[in-house]
Amino acid sequence: MKDESLVINAGNRGIKDVLAFVYFARRESSRMPIHESYFDQARKTVSVDNAGCRFEPHVLTLWSSQTVEIINSDDVAHNTNFSTLTNLGLNQLIPAKSSIKVKFPLAESRAVPIACNIHPWMEGLFLVRDNPYFAVSDKDGNLEIKNLPEGEWTIQFFQERAGYVRKGKRQGTPISWTRVRIKVAIENGKTTDLGTIDLAADLFAE
Secondary structure: OOOOOOEEOOOOOOEEOOEEEEOOOOOOOOOOOOOHHHHHHOOOEEEEEEOOOOEEOOEEEEEOOOEEEEEEOOOOOEEEEEOOOOOOOEEEEEOOOEEEEEEOOOOOOOOEEEEEOOOOOOEEEEEEEOOOOEEEOOOOOOOOOOOOOOEEEEEEEEEOOOEOOOEEEEOOEEEEOHHHEEEEEEOOOOOOOOOOEEOOHHHHOO
């Protein structure tokens, strides 16, 4: 059994598997121009594997135009369960050494837990958006959303253990965000760097 709800790099204290995505309020339209660099992946299949009685990747991100292949590489059966809000949920047995393909055509407003009813320690997260502007932090705690359209966008962050973090420090300066949403101004041909965001340890207490 391995708890992956909080994975910290011992070297630089970076947090793995933090989600970042463009946020839209209910009154706002989620339609936004798609950069040509994303066209090739619009219809591609993404996969999550039941491997070694864990989900790989632990956090799965998906553009709603894509297909998900749920693989079971193990020698035992797994039951993969998504309790979605806007899409039809999934609760299906996947025999050993087999896979299924499913689609989730609607955006989910929050990250959805993944579970296996047979092996209850197996947990993960699943996020569906109706645009490709999302990212998951790597093992060093770094993330990047590429080729956002020019304009001002609201970016939301989520971490499995802490949830929607409201307070921390950005480049050493205290910050207070509503549901950890920040507005970012994007200019064509320029990179916007948010710098280092530090979070207090007590935010992750169970």
